[in-house]
Amino acid sequence: MSSSLWGTAFAVAAKDLKIEWRTKTAFASSLVFAVLVLAIFYFSRDSTVVSELDIAPAAIWVTFTFAAMLGLNRAFLLEQENRAIDGLLLSPVPRTGIFVGKILGNLAFVAVVELVSLPLFSLFFNVPILHVLPSLLGVAAMATIAFVTVGTLLSAMVVRTRFAELMLPILLLPFLVPPIIGAVQITAGILAGRPMSEFAGWLKLLGAFDIAFVTACLLLFEATVEE
Amino acid sequence: MTRSEPLLAVADVSRRFGYRKVIEQVSFEVGGGDVLLLIGHNGAGKTTLIRLLAGLLSPNEGTVSRCDSFGVVTHDSMLYDSLSARENLQFYGRLYGRHDADKLDDLLRRVGLHEHADRHVITYSRGMVQRLALARALLPDPDLLLLDEPLTGLDDSASGMVREILSEFRTRNRAVVLTTHQLADVVDLATDVGYMVAGKLTAIEPVEGRDARAVTMRYRELASNV
Numbered sequence: 001m002s003s004s005l006w007g008t009a010f011a012v013a014a015k016d017l018k019i020e021w022r023t024k025t026a027f028a029s030s031l032v033f034a035v036l037v038l039a040i041f042y043f044s045r046d047s048t049v050v051s052e053l054d055i056a057p058a059a060i061w062v063t064f065t066f067a068a069m070l071g072l073n074r075a076f077l078l079e080q081e082n083r084a085i086d087g088l089l090l091s092p093v094p095r096t097g098i099f100v101g102k103i104l105g106n107l108a109f110v111a112v113v114e115l116v117s118l119p120l121f122s123l124f125f126n127v128p129i130l131h132v133l134p135s136l137l138g139v140a141a142m143a144t145i146a147f148v149t150v151g152t153l154l155s156a157m158v159v160r161t162r163f164a165e166l167m168l169p170i171l172l173l174p175f176l177v178p179p180i181i182g183a184v185q186i187t188a189g190i191l192a193g194r195p196m197s198e199f200a201g202w203l204k205l206l207g208a209f210d211i212a213f214v215t216a217c218l219l220l221f222e223a224t225v226e227e
Numbered sequence: 228m229t230r231s232e233p234l235l236a237v238a239d240v241s242r243r244f245g246y247r248k249v250i251e252q253v254s255f256e257v258g259g260g261d262v263l264l265l266i267g268h269n270g271a272g273k274t275t276l277i278r279l280l281a282g283l284l285s286p287n288e289g290t291v292s293r294c295d296s297f298g299v300v301t302h303d304s305m306l307y308d309s310l311s312a313r314e315n316l317q318f319y320g321r322l323y324g325r326h327d328a329d330k331l332d333d334l335l336r337r338v339g340l341h342e343h344a345d346r347h348v349i350t351y352s353r354g355m356v357q358r359l360a361l362a363r364a365l366l367p368d369p370d371l372l373l374l375d376e377p378l379t380g381l382d383d384s385a386s387g388m389v390r391e392i393l394s395e396f397r398t399r400n401r402a403v404v405l406t407t408h409q410l411a412d413v414v415d416l417a418t419d420v421g422y423m424v425a426g427k428l429t430a431i432e433p434v435e436g437r438d439a440r441a442v443t444m445r446y447r448e449l450a451s452n453v
Contacts (some may be wrong), residue, residue, distance in 0.1 A: 005319070008322060011318060011321040011322060015307070015310070015318050017306060018310070018314075019309045022309050023309055078307075081307075081308060082303050082304045082305055082306050082307070082308065083301070083303035083304075083305055084305050084306065084307055086299075086301065086303065086305050087305030087306070087319065088322070089282075089283065090281060090283070090299055090305075091319065091322035091323060092322070092323065092367075093322050121413050126228070126419070151359065226244065226285060227283065227284050227285065
């Protein structure tokens with residue numbers, strides 16, 4: 001009896017996270033990168049000209065996005081070693097389950113990076129976040145789902161190319177623009193204490209992007225891995 | 228499929244990479260009890276054909292029909308270096324719906340890796356990796372085995388294990404398609420030999436007691452006519 005879609009997804013995600021926990025390659029480099037970016041933003045800011053609240057949303061989203069990209073490439077590179085991807089494709093499991101598993105693994109990875117980065121962000125920029133934490137986590141979740149899903153699909157596409165680590169950011173960038181702009185605008189509004197009605201449009205954009213691209217990516221994955 | 232139907236049916240399969248035709252109009256069937264040995268020079272298309280039979284490549288022309296339960300061993304192990312042998316089999320076991328820990332242990336014993344089951348695959352020798360790859364292929368208790376150079380890196384004891392598997396598949400009315408350059412080790416267990424020359428399956432003939440030397444001479448004869 002073969003696995004169901006979610007059974008497959010959890011098996012793949014658990015395997016990926018177990019391997020990442022043992023090697024800590026992507027995790028360590030993402031965390032170091034996050035600390036470095038936050039530090040650079042902090043020390044490059046002229047506090048007499050730019051307030052913390054002005055730069056904070058950009059700083060946190062640059063950190064999240066590029067730290068996540070370090071991990072996204074690894075998702076399918078892992079399957080290229082010993083052509084383990086063939087083993088997955090030979091299994092009697094729905095291929096969408098493999099893709100969902102990869103997304104879940106990447107989401108868990110990025111979520112950890114974001115959860116570690118948030119307190120550092122609050123510390124560096126002296127921005128209290130506890131009172132708006134649920135809203136911040138909500139917008140982080142919506143934007144992260146968007147770029148992790150698209151990034152996971154694109155990493156499956158580029159992993160067999162010669163310049164995979166270069167290709168992924170180049171291909172991902174156009175898709176990142178809408179959700180990241182939306183996330184930055186919403187984050188700025190939340191941190192400034194503005195009413196949600198002011199950025200409801202961005203929330204709808206983010207929601208629509210999630211629905212449209214998650215659906216499209218789920219439909220496209222099978223064609224991506226076929227030879 | 229019922230046992231009267233072939234476990235593998237290949238009809239006019241061709242495959243190109245760009246403009247280069249690698250497999251050309253290959254057709255054959257394999258039924259229960261068959262052990263088909265595919266031989267050919269390097270670059271004859273054996274690996275590509277195995278990948279086509281497994282469904283890892285799609286044919287540009289023709290069709291491949293195979294039973295639902297099959298196992299594959301290719302040049303690559305399809306294993307995760309950072310996991311142990313047991314963890315690799317547990318992972319694939321979850322995908323195949325094989326959760327019985329005792330059965331996984333039996334499989335590891337069968338391929339001679341039970342004592343090393345908790346070591347990470349990256350610490351394994353080439354031969355040990357190949358044994359584990361075989362275990363992975365046997366995990367679904369397949370009716371059909373597709374083996375691409377399964378004897379590579381194996382010592383005498385492991386080669387003996389592969390021979391046992393081939394023999395068992397014959398007696399249990401299952402089927403094997405394998406490629407190998409080590410004819411002497413397996414020709415006596417094969418029922419048929421397929422001769423591949425430049426992407427074409429030039430002939431499939433029963434082994435009928437031929438030894439490795441006779442099969443090689445026949446291959447050279449066929450290759451010279453192409």
